[in-house]
Amino acid sequence: MKIGEIANAAGVTTSRIRFYEKRGIIAPAARGPNGYRDYPEDLIALLRFIEQAQGLGFTLREIASVEVRSGPHPISCAEAIGLLAKKRDAVDALIAEAEERKRRIDSLxxxxxxxxxxxxx
Amino acid sequence: MKIGEIANAAGVTTSRIRFYEKRGIIAPAARGPNGYRDYPEDLIALLRFIEQAQGLGFTLREIASVEVRSGPHPISCAEAIGLLAKKRDAVDALIAEAEERKRRIDSLxxxxxxxxxxxxx
DNA sequence: ATAGGGTTTGAACCTAGGTTGAAGGTCAAG
DNA sequence: CTTGACCTTCAACCTAGGTTCAAACCCTAT
Known part of the structure; x- marks a missing residue:
């Protein structure tokens, strides 16, 4: 699949895909004889995974560090749970902070x- | 007061004060004969106000738009309450979003x- | 052969809120 | 009269996650 096709299928922009490749979030694409990037269908799922993870509050840097290991050494279920638990705690802290802000605003x-x-x- | 003195008194950096002036968050300072900025003591309170407002979630842009009017036309109590109420709603929305994120993480x-x-x- | 759409690269731009650095002027003390 | 601590300006840099642009190449249809 060409970059435009996979972008359409996954609901992201082409520039975003190139940006992810440049940042090392996704592996460099194979190239056709004309130099065009050529993607396997699998990448659609990966792009969707990235969006989901972002939606949960993971940064691209965090996503990349998981991605890297999904090749030879996929991350274990227990590790995934650990990462999620840590992120949940971070979200909890964020909520607490926002609630404190809200209290201060209300009292003002x-x-x-x-x-x-x-x-x- | 020179910039370093007032920065110390207010607990901010000198670069930050110059930055605020450049961005129009605070008025350009009077200058001494040597070109040094010369501040009235009042500015300490203003700098502290800015920090407080930021702590409540107001952006510098929002703070500036209030500041501008605190000269000839200070903002009324009712207006201040309106701004605060709007910001509280924004914080509420932020909390709701974070809680939804947390729910999704937990179910995962x-x-x-x-x-x-x-x-x- | 030419118009259009897609693709390539690299570099610049954007928000927000500053920090850091370079090159130079000023002031007080020793 | 020199040292050190201030001050001045302007410009570049930083994070995060991209977008936008320019110049050029490729492919297909007419």
């Missing part, structure tokens, strides 16, 4: 509303 | 744990 709003009420006496 | 972990349990039969 209350303060302002009170001072507004007082000024209307 | 459960899936993997089950498949691991099955493979140990």
């Amino acid at each position: 709003i209350s303060e302002l509303q009170e001072s507004q009420a007082r000024s209307e006496d | 972990i459960s899936e993997l744990q089950e498949s691991q349990a099955r493979s140990e039969d």
Whole structure:
């Protein structure tokens, strides 16, 4: 498959695929006699996997480090669970931080509303 | 006060103050006869305000748009409450998104744990 | 043979919020 | 009168994840 075809199939842009290759997130593509990249259908699944992982909050750097090992040494189920658990903790921390922000905003709003009420006496 | 003094007093770097001035977050400083920036003590409070607002999730762009009006037309209490309420909603949305991410991660972990349990039969 | 669509490369651009560095001017103390 | 600590400007660099552009090549249909 040519780059445009696989991009269409996976719902990503061609520039993104080239960018992933440049960054080492995906392996360099095989080339046809004209120099065009030639992809196996498998790559569609990989591209979708990348999008999913990003959606869960994994960075491309993190995804790449898993990808690298999916060749000769695929990551074990236990390892995957470990990575996911770590990411869940990070998301938890993010949520806690955002909730703290929200609390501070709310208390600021209350303060302002009170001072507004007082000024209307 | 010279830039280094005020930076120290407010707990920010000098480069940050110059950056804020360049970006229009703070007004251009008065200059002494030697060309050095000369700040009034008030600016300490403003710099602290900026840090606080950032901590609540406001971007410099948002802070600047409020700052601009704090000269001739300071923003009203009601306006401030409006901005805060809007930001709280944005934080709420962020939290909801993060919680959805967390749910997806958790269900993925459960899936993997089950498949691991099955493979140990 | 020429128009169009797809592909190649590399480099520049974008947001956000700064930091770092170079080259030079200023000021106070010893 | 020199050293060290400040200050000035402007420009380049950084992260993350890409997009956009220019110049050139390839392939197919008319």
